[in-house]
Amino acid sequence: MWCSGLVIGLLILFMEAALADDAVAWQALREGRAILVMRHAFAPGLGDPPGFVLEDCKTQRNLNEQGRAEAQRWGVRLREAGLTGVRLFSSRWCRALETAEHMALAPVEPLPALDSFFASPVSEQSHTAALREAVGQLQPSEVAILVTHQVNITALTGIFPQSGEGLILELPLASPPRVLLRLAPP
Template sequence: MRRSAYLLLLWLGIAGGVLAGEEQAWEALREGRAVLLLRHAIAPGTGDPANFRLDDCATQRNLDQTWREQARRWGALLRSQGISRARLFSSRWCRARDTALAMDLGPVEPLPALDSLFRARPRAAQQSAELVEWVNGLMPGTVMILVSHQVNIRALTGLYPASGEGLILARPLTLPARLLARIAPP
C-alpha cells in the first residue's frame, strides 16, 4: 500500500504537481493566473489524410455536428464559471479553430505554437518551449483559452487528454506545465 501511494505521488510530480481544488483552479483562470488548454472536440480518425493542406479544411479531419455541440457546451460551461470573454487562441488546424469558434467567447486568433505536432514530433520540445515563452509574454491577468491537439498537450504536460477535455494550467507556464485541474468534456 505504501509503495502504491509513493508511486501515485511520484506520478503526480511528473505530471506537473499536485492538483489544486477545482474551484481554486477556476478562480485562477478567471483572474488570469492560469490558462485553459483544451484538446479540440472529437474529430473522427487519427492524424490527417495524406493530402492534408492547412489552407483547405476539406483535406483535414474535421468535427462533425455532434461534436460541434461539445464545443458549444464548453462555451456555456465557461460562461457559468464567470468567463464570458476571453482571449481565444487556437491551432491553425480547422478542428481546433472550429472548436474555439463554437465556444462563442470572442474572436479566435491563430497561434502556430498550438499547431499539431502529429507529423512533427521531433519539434515537440522546441514548439512547447515557444508556447511557454509566448504565453508568459502576455500581460499577467489575461484570461486565455488555448485550443490544441493531444500530441501537443502531452508534450507540454505529460498527460493524455480525452477529446474535448480541458486542463487548467498555472501561470507562469512551465515545462512541464503545473496542472491545477482536469475538466472533463462537458
Template structure:
C-alpha cells in the same frame, strides 16, 4: 518498484490538483489558463494530402464535437468567463472548437499547431509556446485550443477529445495542472 507505484498513484485523475473551485478562480483571475484538446473529430492524425489552409483536406469536428464546443462556451459563461483571450492551432478542428464556443474572436497561434507529423520539432515548438504565452500580459482569462500530442508534451497527460486542463501560470514543462475538466 516503489517509485513506479508512487508515480502511477500521482497520475490518477484528480490527485494532486487544486480543487476545481480554486482552479476556476485562478483562471478567472489570470493566474492560470485553460488548455483544451480540440473537440471530437473522428480519426487520427491528418489524411493524405492534408493542406493547412483547406478544411476539406483535414479531419474536422463531428456534430458531437461541435456540440461539445458549444457546451464549453456555456460552461465558461457559467464560470464567469465570457470574453477570454482565445487562441487556437491553425488546424480547422482546433479553430472550429474555439469558434463554436461563441466567446469572441479566435487568434491563430502557430505554437499550438499539431506536432503529430513532426514530432522531432515538438520540444522546440513547446518552448515557443512557453515563450509566447508567458510573454503575454496577465489580464483576461486565456483559453488555448490545441492537439493531444502537443498537450502530452507540455503536461505528460493524454487528454480525451474535448478535455480541458487548467494550468498554472507561468507555464513550465511539465506544466502545473490545477484541474482536469472532462468534455462537457
C-alpha cells in the same frame, strides 16, 4: 454500523476538499493566474489524411456534429463559470479553429505554436518552446484559453487528454506545468 458512518463522513470531507480545489482553479483562471489548455472537440479518426492542406478544411480531419455540440457546451460551461474578457487562441487546424469558433467566447486568434506536430514529431521541442514563450507573453491577469491538439498537450504536460478535455494550468508555467484542474468534455 459506526464503520459505515465513518466511511460516509470521510467521503463527504474528500468531496468538499475536491470542490474547494475546483473553485480555486476556476478563480485562478478568471483572474489570469492560470490558463485553460484544451484539446479540440471530437473529430473522428487519427491525424490527417495524406496530403492534407492546412488552408483547405476539406482535406483535413474535422469535427462532426458531436464535436460541434461539444464545443458549444464548452462555451456555455465557460460563460457559466464567469469567464469574461477572454483571449481565445487556437491552432490553425480546422478542427481546433472550429472548436474555438463554436465556443463563441471571443474572436479566435490563430497561434502557430498551438499547431499539431503529429506528422513531424522531431519538432516537438521547438513547438513546446514556442508555446511556452507565447504563454509567457500574456499580460498579467489576462484570461486565456488555448485550443490545441493531443500531441501538444502531452508534450507540455505529460498528460494524454481525450478529445474535448481541458486542463487549467497554473501560471507561470513550471516544468512540467502544475495542473490545477482536469476538465472532462462537457
